[in-house]
Amino acid sequence: MDATLASYKPQLVKFQSLIALILLCIGISLMSDKFLTVDNTWNVMRQISVNICISVGMTLVVLTAGIDLSVGSVLAFCGAVTAGLLKYGIELPSNDLFIGFTILGAVVAGLITGVLLGLFNGWAITKFKVPPFVATLAMLTVARGFTMLWTKGFPISDLGDRFAYIGTGWFLGVPLPVWISGLVVIAAVIITQKTALGRYIYAIGGNEQASRLSGININKVKLMVYGIAGLLAAVGGIMVTSRLDSAQPNAGMSYELDSIAAVVIGGTSLSGGRGTIMGTVLGAIIIGVLNNGLVLLNVSPFWQQVVKGAVILLAVIIDKANAKND
Known part of the structure; x- marks a missing residue:
């Protein structure tokens, strides 16, 4: 009997x-008849899309044995930059100059902002x-x-239907x-399975010293990883905005809590x-379903935080237990 259980344990x-x-x-679904409905399913999928983007970047960082606690703030700033440039542009009164931004231009500016903030994280980590x-x-x-400085503490709203299509639109149903x-995700x-960068990321996380001795440019890889994390936080910020x-x-x-939760629950x-990207996607879906279920069951937001924290702790304990048994 024990042998049979042991054979199934890896699966x-x-x-x-x-x-x-x-x-x-x-x-x-047993506790709420609203859960397994088409509208609620699409609502959950739309909500977890943001966390999936952030969590994918977080996964790459964690695979190198790092962490990124700034993703929520980077998301907010990149979303604010995109909205501010789209609505107000840039005014230079001293030169009597006004620079307006199209939706594409504002989005690109927001993405570049995310990359720069991520690269700064990587630079501080590798240089100092x-x-x-x-x-x-x-x-x-x-x-x-x-x-706060960019928005002066006030929301930047009324950005137009065309921009709203990014976060609320439908394509092919x-x-x-x-x-x-x-x-x-694709x-x-x-990147992680088919490129040299992916192999380097796993190698650095497995043994950084051995990776350095084998000729891998540790600093370059980490800069790229944190830059990607910043970029994906910006993507999430634009979708939320x-x-x-x-x-x-x-x-x-x-948001950093939800992304870390998705990563560790997904087995990274x-x-x-x-760890794997698809594991993180599954973790993000679990967090999204959990959040949605707690809302449908009218659980207090304060208890929601308690539950998510407990889930993260449980996932880390399970991860450590599995690592000891490997």
Whole structure:
């Protein structure tokens, strides 16, 4: 009997996130008849699209044994930059000059902002050997401050129907944010499984010293990884701003919590070197379903935070237990 259980254990570990998702869906559907409806399903998919984008970037960072606590603030600032440029442009009264922005121009500016903030994180970590936790914690505060300065503490709203299409539109019967997050996932899977960069990311997370001795440019890879994380946080920020038709100064609060939760629930080791993009996608779906289920069941927002924190702790404990048994 014990031998039979032992033979099935690797499969159970491999599919533990999927099993957890199925059990979660069954439990919520039994307690709420609103859960398994078409409208609610699309609502959940639209909501988790943002977390999927952020979590994919977080996964790449965690695979290198790093962490990025700034994604929520970077999301807010990039969304605010996009909205501000789209609505107000740039005025230079001293030169009697006004620069207006199209939707594409404003979006590109927001994406570039995310990349630059991510690269700054990577630069601080690689150039000055600042621990990723400290460097990104500092960026969390800096980017939030920039958001407040840019917006002056007030929302930037009424951005137009064409911009709103990014976050609320449909394409071929599927919400556009789902398409965007799907493309992000496909690109990330290709990077991690089919490119040298992907192999380097796993190698650095597995053993940084051995990777350095084998000739891998550690600093370059980390710069690229944190730059990608900043870019994907900006993608999430643009989708959130578009969906709300407003850039909120406090947007992205606790998003880093949800993204880290998705990563660890999806099976990526916080020690680095082990994990998959698709595991993170599954983790993001679990977090999205959990959030949606708690709302449908009228659970207090304060208890929602308690539950999510407990889920993260449980996922890390399971990860450590699996690592010891490997």
